[in-house]
Amino acid sequence: MNVSAPELASLASPTADRPEWIWRNGTLSRWEQAQIHVNAVGHASTAAIFEGIKAYRADDGRLLLFRLDEHLRRLFDSARICRLDLPYSLADLRTGVFDLLxxxxxxxxxxxxxxxxxxxxxxxxxxxxxxxxxxxxxxxxFRSRPDVTRGCRAGVSSWQRVSDAAMPPRVKAFSNYHNGRLAMMEARENGHDWPILLNERHKVSEGPGACVALVRHGTVTTPSLTSGVLESITRDTVLRLLDESGEPVVEREVDRSELYLADELFFLGTAWEILPITSIDGLPVGQGRPGPVTRRLADAYARLVRGRSDRHTDWLTEVPR
Incomplete structure (x- = not known):
């Protein structure tokens, strides 16, 4: 059974009433009071940058932010490349996240x-x-999707991933995501759930909001950071877990045809977590169901983010009560 596009889209959509508070410029403001004039949106939006961070509820009731500081550092990296001035320090934003939650x-x-x-x-x-x-x-x-007995259908997009020479993909900017939006709409028109984009060299890049990896003959391979991908924190997490476990893993340029020969394929990202791909351009991936490496990684990731593992506890930041 595949995860439908609308269902997966709910991963990062409100599932409850709007929150009472929003953090804005150093203080908590009531939701309905956090407003700007409509004329202040326009061109300012083209330069807007952001981060997506998840806080997971542990079994003992603690709320654990996953790799909070790495996400905030990436926000400052995006601001540097876009030549924007963030008037707050990382510590300020860290406190802001705590206060908001x-x-x-x-x-x-x-x-x-x-x-x-x-x-x-x-x-x-x-x-x-x-x-x-x-x-x-x-x-x-948000609602996590730890059940990896299901997967999604992917298709290679005719839209090309933006190039670092045009709009740097390693910047997490709202404007970059229009590239993925166009590819996503095309994929759904063609009967797929999600697209995979190629870069200007016709090598595999990433999905519209997540990186991609393949498994062939037991080796996990993912496109290099110079393939037009975001410097994904989830990607880094998975690569480090594989390396520490002694499992074969490679970062390099990936040809489109390798997707068709893969034993397993999966997306990986903060919002998507580990999402198996069960078909690519209408061809079944492996046996047409999530494979053992993908399932094992998804389980390890789920254990890690909820504090059920003794590995990398330094990646977890408990929200102070």
Whole structure:
């Protein structure tokens, strides 16, 4: 049974009433009061950057943020490349995340999104370098999908992944995601759930919001960071877990035809976690069901993020009560 596109889209969608609080520019504001003028959206949106962070409820009731500092550092990396000025430190944003989650009283899994956009009324199409940003952190409940007995159908897109020479993919910017949106709409029109994009060299890049990996003859292979992929924290997590377990893993350029010969394929990302791909361009992947390596990785990842593993406890940040 495949995960349908609309069902998977609910991974990072509100499943409950809107939260009471949103963090904005250093303080908690009530949801309905967190407003800007419509004319302040426009061009400022083209420069907006963001992060997606998950907080998982542990078995003992603690709320655990997964690799919080790595996500926040990547936000600052995006700001540097986009030449934006974030008027807060990493420690400030860390505290902001804690304050927001406590203020909204979460006792369940939550998705946290820090984002920044140039402040004030921006009328220039070219947002000036060094623009001071407003910084917002919002949050909503999410539903994890640890059941990897199901998978999704993928198709190679005719849309090309944006190039580092045009719009750097390693920047987590809202504008970059229009590339994936076009590919996603095409995939659904063609009867697939999700697309896989190729880069300007016609090598495999990533999905519309997640990296991709294949398994062949027991070796896990994923496109290199120079293949037009986001510097994914989930990708790094999986590669490190494999390496520490002594399992064969390779980062390199990947040909499209390798997808058709793979024993297993899967997406990996913060929102998607580990999502098996059971068909590619209408061809079954392996036996047409999630394979053993994918299932094992998904189980290890689920144990890790919920504090059920003794591996990399330093990746977990407990939300102070």
């Amino acid at each position: 406590r203020g909204n009283g979460y006792d369940q899994d939550a998705y946290v999104r820090p984002w920044a956009f140039p402040a004030g009324l921006i009328r220039e199409q070219m947002v000036p370098a060094g623009s001071v940003c407003e910084v917002v952190i919002d949050s909503w409940p």
